[in-house]
Amino acid sequence: MILTIHRHVISRIPRYSVTYDNSNTWLLHVSQAQQDDRGYYMCQVNTNPMISQVGYLQVVVPPNILDIESTPSSVAVRENQNINMTCRADGFPTPKIIWRREDGQSITVERKKKVMVYDGEVLHLTKVSRNEMGAYLCIATNGVPPSVSKRIILDVEFSPMIWVPNQLVGAPLSTDVTIDCHTEAHPRAIIYWVYNSVMVLPSKKYIIDYNENSYRAHMKLTIKGLSMGDFGNYRCISKNSLGETEGSIRVYEIPLPSTPSKQITHVMEPKETSPAMVSRNETIKVASQPEVLFPMKNDEGYAQRSPNGIPFERKGSLAIGQSFSYTDMPPKEFGVSNDARSSFGVFSLLSLTTSVVPSTLLVLCHQRCESWLFL
Structure with a gap:
């Protein structure tokens, strides 16, 4: 088909035009190129002999996804069933189709192979699980920008489960x-x-x-x-x-948990021979003058308490109203003795105060109360 002769356009296609400059150069212009314009073009000079030059016009087309031939934007499948998702595109050169998950997770193909990118127009998923639910991206590329994509939501349906x-x-x-x-x-x-x-x-x-x-x-x-x-x-x-x-x-x-107490209080009639124990600067009240005992120190340190008692050294008697403290060795084991009876306990700090209360005897304990003689 002849398009132009000299400066005249013969073709009725208005997108063709021709220009000429003083250097004997002729240019054929094709505006808004279309795929139908792809092919060979020849420039001919009618001399004797005739001379000509042939060129090929390649028209490239960016990819375009064909929605009518592809899977809809949302598709549902029951869990453990199979599903095929299709994505087709045209363009020139022929586009390449790849699949990937929008959340970046891998795609399971053939129930055992996990891939980040899957090539091909059809993505086949076998025995779909709920973990495969989500958005899948179909991307078409052919080297001609821009690339295009389609987002397909895969819904995997299953009945409720409770844990x-x-x-x-x-x-x-x-x-x-x-x-x-x-x-x-x-x-x-x-x-x-x-x-x-x-x-x-x-x-x-x-x-x-x-x-x-x-x-x-x-x-x-x-x-x-x-x-x-x-x-x-x-x-x-x-x-x-x-x-x-x-x-x-x-x-x-369940029972309301009791608040741990640092002391247990018993109010009893006064007895002259009742022993008592105290800790953390608590007050011990007795009706007679007690004696305070401390463990004796040996080469291996302080002896451990036993049910039958251990050697104790006397630290002297306390006068009524007198305080006595012994704080250089935590934890401390001490005893308070009235007459020939005594009991012992382990405390982090000892400070004893005695006073006369003729009507009551107040006993305060802190630890291992069940082993005390008084209790």
Whole structure:
């Protein structure tokens, strides 16, 4: 087909034009080049003999994904079934198709091979698991910018599953307690708590927390100010269009833990021969004048206490109202003796004060009380 003669355009295609300069150079211009313009062009000079020059016009086309021939932007499959996802594109040169996951995770092919990038128009997934759920990117490239991509969401559907970390939870009366359960489901499940066949609703009594991440969810129930009517079985129920499941948690009462005390107090009638022990600057009150004993030191250090007693040296008698301290060797073992009876204990600091209280005898203990003679 003849396009131009001299300065005249013969073709009826307006995208062609010709120019000439004083250097006897003729130029053929093709505007808005299209794929149909690809091919050989010849410039001919009608001399005798005729001379000509031939050139080839290559028209490149960036890739374009053909949506009508590709998998839709969202596709669903039941867990453990197979699925093929297709991505087709045109362009020149012929585009190359690769697949990758948007979250950067690997793609499992042939159920045993994991790859970060998969080549080919069709991505075949076998026995799909919930871990393969997510966005997949189909990317088409052919060296002509720009590259193009398509995002396909793969939904893996399965019935709910529940995991309860603690099926037995104990708490004292009048305290707060928190129970929780974990669930996995897709499509998204409805999760709620049931107690005594009644759905638990958020209130000042019940605090419900819900955290969701993809197909996983974590639900917590906090029960404020436990009363006797709050103990029993609580059910965590998860339900979606594919099924329903539940987990059970039993909340039971435990005794309120007692606060550890540094002393045990007994009030008794005064006895002249009653021994007593004290620690941490506590006051010992007796009705007679006691003697204070300390362990004797040997070559290996201080002797250890035994049920039959060990050698003690006397540190003298305490006058009524007198204080006595011995703080150079922690821990310390000491005894207080009235008449011929004595008892011993281990303390980190000793400071004894005696005074006369004719009506009562106050005994304060700190450690190993069960071995004391008085108790």
